[in-house]
Amino acid sequence: MKNIHINLAIQTGVFLLLAAFYTQLGGMPEEAKGYPTFLLAACAIVNASILFSDLRNLRDEEAVEKDPAAPAMIRRVILYIVVLGLYIFMIEKIGYVLSTLLFCVASLQIMRVRSWKMQVLLPLCLTISAYVVFSRFLMISLPVGTWIHFGF
Amino acid sequence: MVFDINHIIGGFFNVLQPYNMLICIAGLFIGVLIGALPGLTATMGVAVCVPFSYVMEPEQALLLMSAVFCGGVYGGLIPAILLGIPGTPASAPTAFEGRALTQAGESGRALMAGTVGATFGGIMTALSLLLFSPPLAMVAMKVGPPEQMMLAIFGLSVVCMLSPDNIRKSLLVGFLCLLFATVGQDPVMGYPRFTFNIYQLTGGISVIPVLVGVFSIPEVLKMIENPSGKLVEASKVSKLALHVKDITDNAFNLFRSGLIGVAIGIMPAAGPDIAAFLSYNEAKKASKEPEKFGKGSYEGIISAETAANGCTGGDLVPLLTLGIPGSAPAALFLGAMIIHGLRPGPMLFTENANVVYTMMVGFVIINILMFFVGWLYCRWSSNVLRIPKTILAPVIVVLAAVGTFATNQNMFDVVTMFVAGIIGYGMEKHGYSVAPVALALLLGPMLEEALTLTNTMYAGHYLMMFTRPITVILFAITVFSFVYPLFKIFREKMKSNKAAKAQS
Amino acid sequence: MKKALSFLLALAMLLSVAGCGSGGTAPTSGGAGTAQPKSDYPKKTIEMIVPFGAGGGADIAIRLISKYAEKELGQNIVINNITGGSGTIGLTQLSGAKPNGYTLGYFSSTNSNDDLLFQGIKYNVDSFQPIVEISADPHIIVASKKSGIKNMADLIAKAKEKPGELKFGVGGAWTSWDFLKIKLEKQTGISMKRMVFQGGAAAITSVASGDCDVAVPFVSEALPQIQAGNVVPIAITSKDRFDLAPDVPTVKENGIDFTHTMWRGIVAPAGVPDDVAQTLCDAFKRAYDNPEYQAEALKAGMFSEFKAGADFEAFYRENHKTYKEMIDSTNLAQ
Numbered sequence: 001m002k003n004i005h006i007n008l009a010i011q012t013g014v015f016l017l018l019a020a021f022y023t024q025l026g027g028m029p030e031e032a033k034g035y036p037t038f039l040l041a042a043c044a045i046v047n048a049s050i051l052f053s054d055l056r057n058l059r060d061e062e063a064v065e066k067d068p069a070a071p072a073m074i075r076r077v078i079l080y081i082v083v084l085g086l087y088i089f090m091i092e093k094i095g096y097v098l099s100t101l102l103f104c105v106a107s108l109q110i111m112r113v114r115s116w117k118m119q120v121l122l123p124l125c126l127t128i129s130a131y132v133v134f135s136r137f138l139m140i141s142l143p144v145g146t147w148i149h150f151g152f
Numbered sequence: 153m154v155f156d157i158n159h160i161i162g163g164f165f166n167v168l169q170p171y172n173m174l175i176c177i178a179g180l181f182i183g184v185l186i187g188a189l190p191g192l193t194a195t196m197g198v199a200v201c202v203p204f205s206y207v208m209e210p211e212q213a214l215l216l217m218s219a220v221f222c223g224g225v226y227g228g229l230i231p232a233i234l235l236g237i238p239g240t241p242a243s244a245p246t247a248f249e250g251r252a253l254t255q256a257g258e259s260g261r262a263l264m265a266g267t268v269g270a271t272f273g274g275i276m277t278a279l280s281l282l283l284f285s286p287p288l289a290m291v292a293m294k295v296g297p298p299e300q301m302m303l304a305i306f307g308l309s310v311v312c313m314l315s316p317d318n319i320r321k322s323l324l325v326g327f328l329c330l331l332f333a334t335v336g337q338d339p340v341m342g343y344p345r346f347t348f349n350i351y352q353l354t355g356g357i358s359v360i361p362v363l364v365g366v367f368s369i370p371e372v373l374k375m376i377e378n379p380s381g382k383l384v385e386a387s388k389v390s391k392l393a394l395h396v397k398d399i400t401d402n403a404f405n406l407f408r409s410g411l412i413g414v415a416i417g418i419m420p421a422a423g424p425d426i427a428a429f430l431s432y433n434e435a436k437k438a439s440k441e442p443e444k445f446g447k448g449s450y451e452g453i454i455s456a457e458t459a460a461n462g463c464t465g466g467d468l469v470p471l472l473t474l475g476i477p478g479s480a481p482a483a484l485f486l487g488a489m490i491i492h493g494l495r496p497g498p499m500l501f502t503e504n505a506n507v508v509y510t511m512m513v514g515f516v517i518i519n520i521l522m523f524f525v526g527w528l529y530c531r532w533s534s535n536v537l538r539i540p541k542t543i544l545a546p547v548i549v550v551l552a553a554v555g556t557f558a559t560n561q562n563m564f565d566v567v568t569m570f571v572a573g574i575i576g577y578g579m580e581k582h583g584y585s586v587a588p589v590a591l592a593l594l595l596g597p598m599l600e601e602a603l604t605l606t607n608t609m610y611a612g613h614y615l616m617m618f619t620r621p622i623t624v625i626l627f628a629i630t631v632f633s634f635v636y637p638l639f640k641i642f643r644e645k646m647k648s649n650k651a652a653k654a655q656s
Numbered sequence: 657m658k659k660a661l662s663f664l665l666a667l668a669m670l671l672s673v674a675g676c677g678s679g680g681t682a683p684t685s686g687g688a689g690t691a692q693p694k695s696d697y698p699k700k701t702i703e704m705i706v707p708f709g710a711g712g713g714a715d716i717a718i719r720l721i722s723k724y725a726e727k728e729l730g731q732n733i734v735i736n737n738i739t740g741g742s743g744t745i746g747l748t749q750l751s752g753a754k755p756n757g758y759t760l761g762y763f764s765s766t767n768s769n770d771d772l773l774f775q776g777i778k779y780n781v782d783s784f785q786p787i788v789e790i791s792a793d794p795h796i797i798v799a800s801k802k803s804g805i806k807n808m809a810d811l812i813a814k815a816k817e818k819p820g821e822l823k824f825g826v827g828g829a830w831t832s833w834d835f836l837k838i839k840l841e842k843q844t845g846i847s848m849k850r851m852v853f854q855g856g857a858a859a860i861t862s863v864a865s866g867d868c869d870v871a872v873p874f875v876s877e878a879l880p881q882i883q884a885g886n887v888v889p890i891a892i893t894s895k896d897r898f899d900l901a902p903d904v905p906t907v908k909e910n911g912i913d914f915t916h917t918m919w920r921g922i923v924a925p926a927g928v929p930d931d932v933a934q935t936l937c938d939a940f941k942r943a944y945d946n947p948e949y950q951a952e953a954l955k956a957g958m959f960s961e962f963k964a965g966a967d968f969e970a971f972y973r974e975n976h977k978t979y980k981e982m983i984d985s986t987n988l989a990q
Contacts, residue, residue: 006582014324021331024346032338032345035600039331046324053320073377080376081574084369088553088570092563100550107546111379118542126547127818130554138200138559139701199710199737206723293886296867337741337774340852342829344741344775351748351776355740420858474864475880476857483711490716490876490956491723497880541877561736601854608851609823609867 004058011051018043080110096142100127156392158504160282163509166211167517172510175212176518179219180525186220187227188239188529190368190548191555193360194224195480202488210492210504213513217488219518221481222274222464225424226522229266229457233259235383237548241363242463244590245432245456252448254383259537260390263530265398265450265525266457269406273458274519275467276410277417281472282512287471291365292418297605298617302626303419304599307426309630310433311588313414313637318583319554325579326588332357333596340604352564359593361556366589368552369573370580375541376600382540389537392530402454405435409455413462418469420478421598424460424575429591431459437636465515471496472508532540697757697932698731704922705753705761707746710737713793713831713856714762717920720952721790724943729935742828744770744777751779755925757932760787763923766832768976772983773830776841785928786972788940789921789963791953794894795872796904798887802866808891808910815846824848825859825871832918833859833981836872836893838986843914857924863887874918875901876957893917894959917959919975921968937964 018040025033025040076084083106084103090099113119154387166172179201186197197220205213233250246266251261280288311326312319335346336356347353375383399406409431416427418555435455436445445452463583468485470476475496477483494504501508536544556569576586618624704722708714715737722733738746747767753759761784766773768781799805803822805814815822826833829852841847851868853859856877862868864886875898881887882901891907892898893916907914922940924933943949944962953960963971 003582010582014328017328020348021346024348028338028345029341029343031340031604032343035603036331036334036345039327039334043324043327043331046320046327050320050324068300068590077373077376084549087549088563088566091553091557091566095522096554104546107549108542111376111542111545113542114630115285122543122546126550130550134554138558140561142557143563146520152278160899202710203735218833293861293865296862296865319989337829339854340829342742342774347776349776351778352745352775355745358740420861421854470861474861474884474886475877476861477711478857480709483709485711487711487719492951493952493955495876495879495955498884499880516764560738560740562738603851605851 007054014047092143094146159505159509163513166510167514175216176219179216180223183220183223184227184529187224188230189551190237191364191552193240197224198481198484204384210507211510215514217513222518226270233262234536237368241429242460245428246453249449249452257390260392262393262433266453269458269527270461271523272406273410273413275464277414277462278516278519281465285469285473288418288469292470296420297602298623301602301606303597306630307595313587314587321584322588326592329589329592330596339601341509346542358565361565362572364556365569365573366550366576370577372545372548375545384537398450405455408463409458413459414466417463417466423479424463427459427463428456431455701732703759704733704735704744705750706737707743709739718762723950724946725939728939728942751783753925757928759925760922763921769979781976783926785926786968787922787936789919789968791958792917792919792961793874793959794892794917796878796892797872797890799870799890800863800866801944803869812844819847822848823851823869825851825868827856827859833872836916864883906954
């Protein structure tokens with residue numbers, strides 16, 4: 001995929017977002033409407049302007065040399081993003097302690113850490129110290145999970 | 153009430169008592185740490201102190217909170233320079249510069265430059281609080297909706313200045329973020345706009361989680377791109393080095409930034425983050441090497457940190473003199489004071505002069521001590537650069553997640569942070585600058601509220617707005633700030649035309 | 657790795673030193689009151705949700721009474737500020753919490769009708785169980801020096817002169833301020849222009865600078881400005897004059913039979929067992945009766961008033977009806 005195609009996708013995505021917002025304008029009282037409407041228009045104008053320049057450059061843009069390491073890197077990043085998402089989702093489901101432990105292990109795996117010591121010590125230290133500071137000292141009740149109740 | 157030397161001296165001796173000094177130092181240590189951890193902000197640090205302060209005497213409680221506040225605002229500088237992740241939003245411009253400097257092996261010098269700037273700004277604001285509160289309060293009172301509107305517009309115009317080569321993309325980000333700032337209840341009717349039936353959005357998109365996400369997650373993902381090794385090569389972990397030249401070259405910068413900090417501080421609803429951006433922008437305009445900004449400019453770091461720390465005292469001026477909390481930390485101070493039986497306002501200086509002057513003098517001393525505490529922390533933290541990325545990445549994620557959760561005990565904030573972070577990463581990869589996000593989200597609500605109120609006040613006769621002195625000044629500065637770069641470009645073109653003509 | 661560990665250790669030590677140094681708030685078990693709780697409630701920390709920011713009127717009121725109630729209950733009360741949506745986000749969280757007595761929250765006079773005032777609210781008057789009322793704070797009507805208004809008669813005259821033009825500052829959409837305005841306008845037959853500020857502080861600053869003509873802040877917000885002479889106090893909307901502002905007449909004294917207060921109280925999610933509710937009522941009553949609390953509350957500008965249990969429940973329902981009628985009649989519902 002050329003860079004320019006990604007850019008076009010971004011502009012289109014923005015237009016879709018603006019359209020979604022536009023549909024919400026219907027129910028609004030008058031006083032609340034004016035300012036967001038102005039902003040929607042401004043976004044649309046600027047976005048259109050970028051889109052047109054991109055379309056004009058579409059013809060001129062040359063294919064960029066593909067970096068051989070790129071696909072592996074992109075896969076790693078996307079995998080990490082998924083793991084991050086799961087972590088945040090899981091905090092409320094299985095509790096802070098368990099999800100943080102799992103997340104640390106996953107993170108180390110993705111970053112290709114081989115040493116066993118690290119894979120055990122880091123998750124433990126990190127989870128416990130964060131727990132101590134936040135839960136005991138700052139008195140913030142960290143989630144204990146709804147599926148599996150594991151917490152203090 | 154202005155220059156009460158007796159009380160100042162009394163306050164001075166009070167602060168120097170061993171237990172009080174211990175509180176100041178402990179507070180600074182705690183504050184800098186909280187400010188340095190991404191996900192935790194200075195406001196949260198102060199909030200944490202409030203319950204602890206109940207068992208203390210009023211002066212001690214106020215000293216502790218002041219120390220944590222100042223330390224917290226300062227602390228953001230450390231990860232900003234070392235990791236490129238601002239510990240608090242006010243250090244975002246520092247992060248832009250610090251990243252490049254650390255890669256070049258100059259992290260030590262950058263840390264010290266920032267620390268000097270922060271201390272200078274802090275001392276300036278503390279002295280303003282101590283000596284000039286009444287006149288500053290008068291000015292603060294004159295700030296009404298038209299002034300806030302002009303300030304917001306001026307602040308947003310900075311968006312254009314910061315990335316002249318990619319103006320349209322920055323504008324798009326800016327407008328989109330202003331639009332996101334309208335999500336939630338509107339200021340006049342309380343109608344929940346754009347919530348798409350997600351009830352957590354009724355209060356709007358929380359700003360701090362977005363900023364935490366947008367600044368930390370992309371850095372973590374960049375570590376994933378290249379998971380081997382440490383952030384910088386071993387040879388480039390530099391020792392702390394204070395270059396006096398950095399100070400002398402930036403003398404004017406320091407003063408200007410400090411003034412900007414104090415001015416923004418006394419304005420309600422504008423805090424260290426806005427001061428930092430505005431000051432950074434001014435420094436860029438006044439600089440002889442503007443192209444260095446974004447690639448490692450000491451001027452940038454100094455201007456941002458000085459202004460950010462120049463805000464802390466100013467924030468408290470309207471609170472102490474008029475009982476008006478102009479920001480979240482000030483509101484915490486107000487709460488703590490009332491619980492300790494103090495009532496902010498003019499009576500405070502007569503009924504509880506002792507306590508107030510101890511706090512104000514303490515503020516000065518705290519900011520002086522901040523230099524040393526900061527120096528210590530910088531020494532320790534430089535070792536972060538030796539930590540392999542494999543450890544840093546999960547630590548930052550966990551801190552960001554828990555820190556964001558801790559602010560409002562709300563998982564939705566964490567989700568917001570995550571989503572913002574992913575979008576921020578995508579933005580950076582495709583040439584969209586992240587700075588407008590901070591400015592638009594911080595200034596957006598203020599802009600709309602001020603706009604609506606100004607409209608109510610001056611409907612039908614808008615030009616009457618310009619009978620207000622501060623509005624005129626801000627308007628002039630905004631216009632000038634738009635016109636000046638164009639003027640410079642114009643002058644350059646004239647020069648090159650003349651040179652081309654002379655040659656032919 | 658070693659460095660990270662040692663750093664973490666140092667951090668833990670620092671924090672524990674700071675924690676020890678300030679003494680903490682560990683209560684003695686058994687409580688200071690004479691009556692021992694009949695059940696084994698409470699046996700752990702109680703969470704108190706305050707739907708407004710730290711340092712505000714709601715927050716201060718709750719912190720003050722919690723300080724004393726902690727001793728009566730024998731457990732810590734942890735204040736949790738969950739802000740946003742004009743208080744609706746915190747209250748939504750409260751309404752969804754388990755009704756076991758370990759989550760309580762701040763409530764005020766307008767909240768039971770939030771589902772009418774704002775769109776998309778999932779709780780209503782039945783989602784909560786009222787526990788205690790702790791204060792009923794009046795507003796002080798202040799005017800800017802520029803407006804030339806010196807008393808209620810001036811205010812009404814000026815408003816009648818130019819209907820819809822006198823600028824009336826409100827501290828937030830659909831708060832007690834707004835309802836005061838509606839009640840006052842209805843009773844005196846005037847109409848004023850509504851300016852919505854974000855918070856009482858902004859509103860009163862506006863009056864001080866002359867941008868706004870009239871505002872109705874709470875006593876604690878108004879006092880510093882009145883003492884500084886920046887605003888003109890017109891009247892106070894309580895039944896009697898306030899000790900800390902003895903020169904301000906009541907609206908009643910000015911010949912208009914009008915009072916308006918915003919009451920503040922504590923509620924729990926609906927379905928709390930009776931014995932738990934009773935324990936809480938007793939504990940808060942003892943805290944309220946404590947003369948130290950009374951003194952602190954007065955200094956904070958609170959008008960202490962107490963109702964608990966069935967009394968408060970009746971008042972809660974009555975209040976809900978009154979406000980509902982006001983909202984229906986002025987067509988505010990969205």
